[in-house]
Amino acid sequence: MQPVMIPVPAAARQPARWQALWRDALRDPVELLEGLGLPGLAARVSASAQAQFPLRVPRGYAARMRRGDANDPLLRQVLPLDDEDRLVPGFSLDAVGDGAAKGGTGVIHKYDGRALLIATGSCAIHCRYCFRRHFPYAEETAASGGWGSAVDYLRADPSIHEVILSGGDPLSLSTSKLAELTDALRALPQITRLRLHTRLPIVLPERIDAEFLDWIGALPWPTVMVVHANHAHEIDTAVREACGALRQRGVHLLNQAVLMRGVNDDADALVALSEALFASGVLPYYLHLLDRVRGTAHFEVPEAEALTLRDAIHARLPGYLVPRLVREIPGEPGKTAA
Incomplete structure (x- = not known):
């Protein structure tokens, strides 16, 4: 397959601030499909899915898609298809129990010793399988009010040592x-570790700029970044460079x-993903069974099939390259191994 020929704007070809690339993201499914040579696939785009959870794709990410391939694994992750309109029993608005675990404003406190902050509702890319696609971000973002409510919650619970x-x-x-936020956290002696869950180093690696690297490199705690790639084709030279800079x-x-x-x-796709990650300095960590969020049933892989795949990649890779196959069950004290 030839690479996609979607025009990459001049801003992406020249040194540019990541905000400009963010603003220039693709938002029209028809434009995306025409750039991929797939105009006929527009008939399957769901207007209701697009209205509820609109397409957003950085042009650099779209450029990694394969032209003429309606089954491209990157395209499938972002295109709002009519499959999302099916109501399937067992698929709900809050599949992981975030609502029941709310702490302070924008704080999710499910697990012992650590609390999660919903920093913002914004993303550079809208992934169709997102388990928080129905989350009430307008009322629940930790950054609102200068992080005050979230930091107060952390301060009041000295058992929380990881943010x-x-x-x-x-x-x-x-x-x-x-x-x-991190300036405020420095005043909380119980905090010993910071973790960031982010897709931007994969979909918009330009975000890892000098200012960001200076900030993260000066933090006083061990810092873990959990990135999110689902397929080896998502990892290109720019992604590898961003990961290398973070490791430095x-x-x-x-x-x-x-x-x-x-x-x-x-198995071939999963093996290739682990190999591409390790070549970029990233260790495979989790392979999640799909969170059963409304609109995502067409992505689900049955657990028995997932276990067979796990065994297949375990037979082909060293143990440190085999991600843990897990699911999230509301109310459990951590991720549950499948």
């Missing part, structure tokens, strides 16, 4: 906004992926 930034995507915030600043890099029908549900 996890999630979203949305925390790296969609400016570096100065992230620094507001002492950041520990892990990857979590979601097992999805038509994206990575074969």
Whole structure:
């Protein structure tokens, strides 16, 4: 297959601030499909899915898609198809129990010793399988009010020693906004570790700029970044360079992926993903069974098939390159091994 010929704007070909590339993201499914030579696939785009959870794709990410391939694994992750309109029993608006675990504003406190901050509702890319696609971000973002409510919650519970930034995507915030939080966290002696869950180093690697690297490299705690790649084709030279720069600043890099029908549900794809991650300095961490969120049933891989795939990649890779196959069950004290 030839690579996609979607025009990459001049801003992406020249040194540019990541915000400009963010603003120039593709938002029209027809434009995306025409650029891929797939205009006929527009008939399957769901107007209701697009209205509820609109397409958003950085042009650099779209450029990694294969022209003329309606089953491209990257395209499948972002295109709002009519499959999303099916109501399937067992698929709900809050599949992971976030609502029942709310702490302070924008704080999710499910697990002992650690709390997750919903830093923002913004993302550089809208993934169709997102388990928080129905989350009430307008009322629940930790960055609102200068992080005050979230930091107060952490201060009041000295058992919390790890802070996890999630979203949305925390790296969609400016570096100065992230620094507001970490400046406040320095005053909390119980905090010993910071973790960031982000897709931006994969979909918009330009976000890892000098300002960000200076900030993260100066943090006083061990810092873990869990990136999110589901397929080896997502990892290109720019992604590898971003990961390398993070590692040079002492950041520990892990990857979590979601097992999805038509994206990575074969052993060859999963092996290639682990190899590509390790070549970029990232360790495979989790392979999630799909969170059963409304609109995502067409991505689900049955657990029995998932277990067979896990065994197949275990036979082909050293143990440290085999991600843990897990699911999230509301109310459990951690991720549950499948």
